Amino acid sequence: MQRGISVLAFFVPAFIMLVLFIIRGIYPFGDRSFLFSDMYHQYMPFLSEFVHKIKAGEGLFYSYNVGIGSNFLALYVYYLASPFNWLVFLLPEGLIMEFMSYLVILRIGLMGLTFSIYLRKVFGKEDPAALLFSTAYALSGYLAAYNWNVMWLDCVVLFPLIAVGLEALVKEGKYKLYCISLALCILSNYYISIMTCLFLVLYFIALLILEEP
Numbered sequence: 001m002q003r004g005i006s007v008l009a010f011f012v013p014a015f016i017m018l019v020l021f022i023i024r025g026i027y028p029f030g031d032r033s034f035l036f037s038d039m040y041h042q043y044m045p046f047l048s049e050f051v052h053k054i055k056a057g058e059g060l061f062y063s064y065n066v067g068i069g070s071n072f073l074a075l076y077v078y079y080l081a082s083p084f085n086w087l088v089f090l091l092p093e094g095l096i097m098e099f100m101s102y103l104v105i106l107r108i109g110l111m112g113l114t115f116s117i118y119l120r121k122v123f124g125k126e127d128p129a130a131l132l133f134s135t136a137y138a139l140s141g142y143l144a145a146y147n148w149n150v151m152w153l154d155c156v157v158l159f160p161l162i163a164v165g166l167e168a169l170v171k172e173g174k175y176k177l178y179c180i181s182l183a184l185c186i187l188s189n190y191y192i193s194i195m196t197c198l199f200l201v202l203y204f205i206a207l208l209i210l211e212e213p
Contacts, residue, residue, distance in 0.1 A: 008131050009116035013138035014109030021105070027098060034101035039148040046079050048096055051088055082154045082188045100150060107153045111160075112138035118160035122167055154188035155196060166200060170207045 022029045035044055049065055049072070052058075063072035084107070088099050115137040119125040125133075137160075146152060158181050165178025182200075186193040 009134035010109040010113040013112040013135045017105045110157045114160040121164045152192045155192040158185045
């Protein structure tokens with residue numbers, strides 16, 4: 001039952017998102033692109049430049065192909081530091097747009113999975129209700145509004161694991177999951193990680209209060 005809920009928690013939101021792609025005619029189910037706003041005008045060109053620089057053996061410190069020249073290392077740290085972006089090298093450069101689109105589906109599936117882990121570890125939930133709430137987390141209003149800000153999505157994936165790690169740190173003195181997941185969150189995007197750390201302070205205080213005899 002436990003493994004089945006976790007598997008479904010990944011596939012159900014991912015499948016729902018894939019159905020939306022099909023309905024909206026997103027390539028290859030039509031001739032439309034999922035990329036819009038800054039995802040199309042900034043994030044994809046930045047990722048394309050990143051792929052070019054790595055394959056050409058160029059340094060990441062500066063690029064003359066972004067505007068009239070830009071500090072590319074700063075762009076990488078904010079927009080491209082997600083470890084998922086390195087998967088782009090498994091595909092031809094001509095599929096970068098599709099790579100970014102379907103990576104959103106993968107991340108949404110992982111959001112459902114990590115939230116199901118949180119529900120199981122913290123509340124002992126391993127029933128269909130856990131699947132319902134995991135899907136709700138993965139397809140929340142925040143994701144509906146900001147899925148085009150792809151550099152933020154890794155933090156949403158990792159947040160339930162960070163919360164599980166904080167629970168383990170406070171209640172059992174175990175620190176590894178908390179340190180590793182929070183470090184990955186900060187590495188992926190320091191901007192959303194600031195919000196995450198502020199929330200963790202409040203979460204920590206709440207745990208201390210609840211743990212008092």
